[in-house]
Amino acid sequence: MNSFSFSIKKIVFISTFLFSIIPINEAQKVDPGYGYGIETDFYLLTTIPLIFSVISFLGTLYIFFRMFLRWKRSKRSIPLSFKFPFYIAITDFLYSSAILIEFAYTVSNKTDFVNNNETITWPHLFCEILGFLIVFFVLLNIILVGAISIVTWLRVVQEYYFEFGKYDYKIWLPIIFISLIIPLSTLNAYGSRGYSCGTKIGSDLVGIVVFVLIVVTLLTIIFCYVHVLKTIRDIQGHIPNSSIEAVRNSNVERRTFKKVLTYILVFFLQYIPILIYNIFMILRVRHIILDALSPAVICIGGIANVFQYLRNEGLKFSYTSSNNSSSYKLEVEERSDDTTQNA
Numbered sequence: 001m002n003s004f005s006f007s008i009k010k011i012v013f014i015s016t017f018l019f020s021i022i023p024i025n026e027a028q029k030v031d032p033g034y035g036y037g038i039e040t041d042f043y044l045l046t047t048i049p050l051i052f053s054v055i056s057f058l059g060t061l062y063i064f065f066r067m068f069l070r071w072k073r074s075k076r077s078i079p080l081s082f083k084f085p086f087y088i089a090i091t092d093f094l095y096s097s098a099i100l101i102e103f104a105y106t107v108s109n110k111t112d113f114v115n116n117n118e119t120i121t122w123p124h125l126f127c128e129i130l131g132f133l134i135v136f137f138v139l140l141n142i143i144l145v146g147a148i149s150i151v152t153w154l155r156v157v158q159e160y161y162f163e164f165g166k167y168d169y170k171i172w173l174p175i176i177f178i179s180l181i182i183p184l185s186t187l188n189a190y191g192s193r194g195y196s197c198g199t200k201i202g203s204d205l206v207g208i209v210v211f212v213l214i215v216v217t218l219l220t221i222i223f224c225y226v227h228v229l230k231t232i233r234d235i236q237g238h239i240p241n242s243s244i245e246a247v248r249n250s251n252v253e254r255r256t257f258k259k260v261l262t263y264i265l266v267f268f269l270q271y272i273p274i275l276i277y278n279i280f281m282i283l284r285v286r287h288i289i290l291d292a293l294s295p296a297v298i299c300i301g302g303i304a305n306v307f308q309y310l311r312n313e314g315l316k317f318s319y320t321s322s323n324n325s326s327s328y329k330l331e332v333e334e335r336s337d338d339t340t341q342n343a
Helices: 002-021 038-073 080-108 110-114 124-156 166-185 204-237 243-282 288-313 319-324 328-342
Strands: 026-029 118-121 190-192 197-199
Touching: 038 080, 038 288, 080 124, 080 166, 080 288, 124 166, 124 190, 124 197, 124 204, 124 243, 124 288, 166 204, 204 243, 243 288
Parallel strands: none
Antiparallel strands: 026 118, 190 197
């Protein structure tokens, strides 16, 4: 017990010492060619990310509430087709929360921006931690989207069903592990970017890895979802033609196609600008518009996820209506769940 108390005191002493030698904030002179003037730059840099992150943050809270109602009223396990939007919302919630925390400090120091012609970010150590977390949350979102497409491909195309374990930990643990590899291997790359926290200017390794990961994930989701659509068409081709079945199959294919197209389109809108941004960073090209839009476009994914959820589920919660309008993927999952329970 005494050794434990001594260890706690030692940790507190070291932490106090570290914070005492860390500068209160990161203040840097503004590059005159960076933007349109210090006050205009301030409003551009804070307003655009904050608007998008607030909308994304509130939207994820709404999805959490709807999933809580479904979990509370459902008498059986929730299918993955309902869990996946919830899981994506978790990563969007984490990212938008980090952006809100990041720019809350920036907004609170407007005087230093405008009057002293300085850019100020969070204290050095906290800024490094925040930059680390932002990169981690972005990677978590990218890899999760890729994993969802692979799981959908396995279930629909390969007809491979497997248990994901309690709380779907078999999905989450590999995603978290892979997402942590890059940030942990580049700990010195995070800190102040002048107006915000993230990867330091000149730290190209993280940008290159994220660039490659986005391209690989984009190719993966296109490959998986194209094969899902092809499989659905092949299955429908073997079903005897009747007016009722033809209409039903056409509706299933149409709904599935719209969902697939939405997933791909959202990923394009969310991360193609980040690809361009990373290229500019590697080429040492910086501008206030680029820094303002880069966090905002990632939040587009969270906003689009909410719209997609409302489009599929409706504004008002209805457990029975959601089941009646299930997609092909949901039907496959429910059949597999029933088979597992009967086995």
